[in-house]
Amino acid sequence: MTTFVDRVELHVAAGSGGHGCASVHREKFKPLGGPDGGNGGRGGDVLLVVDQSITTLLDYHHKPHRSATNGKPGEGGNRSGKDGQDLILPVPDGTVVLDKAGNVLADLVGHGTSYVAAEGGRGGLGNAALASARRKAPGFALLGVPGGLQEIVLELKTVADVALVGYPSAGKSSLISVLSAAKPKIADYPFTTLVPNLGVVTAGETVYTIADVPGLIPGASQGKGLGLEFLRHVERCSVLVHVLDTATLESERDPVTDLDIIEEELKQYGGLGNRPRIVVLNKIDVPDGKDLAEMVRPDLEARGYRVFEVSAVAHMGLKELSFALAEMVGQARAAKPKEEATRIVIRPKAVDDTGFTVVQEEDGLFRVRGEKPERWVRQTDFNNDEAVGYLADRLNRLGVEASLMKAGARSGDGVAIGPEENAVVFDWEPTVMAGAEMLGRRGEDHRLEAPRPAAQRRRDKEAERDEAEKEYNDFKPF
Template identity: 65%
Template sequence: MATFVDRVVLHLQAGDGGHGCVSIHREKFKPFGGPDGGNGGHGGSVSLVVDPQVTTLLDFHFRPHVKAENGKGGAGSHRDGANGRNLVLKVPNGTVVQTPDGTILADMVGAGTTFEVARGGRGGRGNASLANSRRKAPGFAELGEPGEHLDAVLELKSVADVGLVGFPSAGKSSLISVISAAKPKIADYPFTTLVPNLGVVRVDNHTFTVADVPGLIPGAATGKGLGLEFLRHIERCAVLVHVIDAATLEPGRDPMADIDALEDELSQYGGLADRPRLVAINKIDVPDARDLAEIVRPDLEERGYRVFEISTATREGLRELTYAMAQLVAETRAAVPVVEEPRIVIRPTAVDDAGFTIERDPADEAYVVRGARPERWVRQTNFDNDEAVGFLADRLARLGVEEQLAKAGAQPGDLVRIGVREFDWRPTLYAGPDYVPTTRGTDIRLEEASKRASAADRLAARKARRQRPADELGTDADVSDDDDDDDLED
């Protein structure tokens, strides 16, 4: 059973953010010391990183469900919750990340390449962070934002300079075993190679990689046999080498027919027409095969191919073939333009960008508000808390959502959708240029506690003065009890 996997579907779940805490400081002689709820921690993210030591996606085949750690909730005494640990998954070089519908998210080539595939949710703010001069003691906190969750398809496309193309049992595995240190499985039956094999070839001062991939048969471009697995791994190859079996006894097979069949499948797959080709006619150690190679060589050269007659058994012709591979690889690398370091371009937000849009859904006639901030605010709102709902309404009004809804023609009672939440629009605030924020969330207990504390302090001071000697009190010694009663009434 092959232990190589080059395509998997991952079910990813980033960590959720921790909820903020609602807490009021309690201390002796300070019955109402103000809000001290801490913030929730951020959820962990899921990232992919290229590791040269990893050569297969086999681990994800057996464990396709991946979830990062959630953030911890905040606590009293201004204690913030811990952030969830980020989860880093190691993938092979050449991994392509895409959505189930085929949209490419990242093409990961090069050791250390990192891609954040699922971002963790933000932690909610505690009531200490939500307090201000108007909202002195908020009785609510923000909820943690859910982490992203998605299905991602990982496809491994081998990164090699030269790809060996040929029918099953044409001698591709034997060729890579004699020109490099690779040790692929070799046997005298078709489809011996079920997984790609990579080998490193050194010719003088040139070093390049060669990929031996599963054999190709007619219909491979439509998925027949191991066709798609074969073709996927030659997409990145800069040079293609047709390995032709000149000693085959199968009816209807000859070097010219094999070349035509291979080129037909490559053209159907697409995207490989610009790759330079070499033709290696293999097994010329067999007398009939050598004669056949001499016969078809002129016809192949007329088509523009460079032809090499080789034998992996006797190693005849391999030196010339490897030098030709090295030359084409060097020319291809030299033709690649030098990529300059990307310059950072700062694009400020337009002055007329409100940060959200409002559209009418023709299905249910709902007004749909789309935007990063309003959708995030809705996710972080606890709708079981009236004060939190009022805070959300104030934020949306300051952003201009209510004003734009009115301009879009929304009437009281119309359905409004923000993110996953739906509301019956009941405008209770004036949202215009003269809009003044309300004092939602202000706790009147602070003012009452302050008044009681001031009265108690004045009463204690007057009692202290009555207990002092008369000569120290002076004219202030004559203090009536009626004044104390007035203070208590205040």
């Protein structure tokens, strides 16, 4: 049964925003008391949060689909819908978040570090929030925005100060068990260790963590054995310890050759060339092991390695090794730059950034892309003519209509708002004040006002038409 997982694919869905409510206040003797539709609630986010009590991604291996809750719709009486509840997913310290293409989205190190994997959708505005001096009684409300959908990959890279690397059965598990309180599985056959083991070591005033990485063999960096699966756990370690078996029963192996092979695999994996290294000659309690250690030690020291002869079984040489590692860890910590206070980076938009783009495609279709236009389209109820007219006016005020004219769009040309797989497509009719001729002054309920004389209404309508024609002629590219 699988008990340790350090890489999973996770499918997360944030909650969708609740729809706004279109409602009119009614009470005795006041049948039309004005709009009172409430706003929809916001959808819940999906957050990844580092929890140091979590050591594996096993839970997400079994349940890779996670969803936050949706926001509730608004109600009459100016009652807003309840926000959706955020979904908090605890992950181990050292979790890296990647997209499907392998790009790093976040590196989560440190208890409480969080990342929003999927953002909840906005709640739609009710007609009370849409009311204005010009639009006193909107007969529509905005829809909630769907929550974000993401497919991400979680990779765990163990956060430790020291990594023990070496051939299978070199004694790494035995060594970590006597240096710390860790209780890894120990046996006399290769690949006993199938998961990285972590232990905490105290040497004087220094406390550091040590990781036992599963055994490496030639070709590990290309996927042989277990090396490729667990080499990533070496990346964050400050010190590398080569554990060499001086009592191996394999005639074609010796400590120096083992060291060269493991160093080559680390080189092929990359990014570990600047880590300080020491060599541990293990199993010197065996007579042949002691003799071999004394034989190869001068050669290793000539290469610049600090060499320690130990026996995990007989507890020989462990104190010297422990304090030497504490010294190296202290030096590595001192060399790291001090963490600066969190900085807020402000990136103002360019003065000519409209927030959207208009591109004519090969088939003649004009495609509009941008965060605001695409969100507004998703919030529009296309079964309500007034809501469609409101969308058209918003797009016009943003400058979409003027940009279409500059791009060469003509009456009847196809226009798509949004990506190819999820776009709203329509035949464009330039009106400058979009929908004005069809709906007049949308959202004004004249039953709430004193009636205007017929002559005044006629003059107002003519003035609006003249103003719309003038604005259209100013933008007309021909």
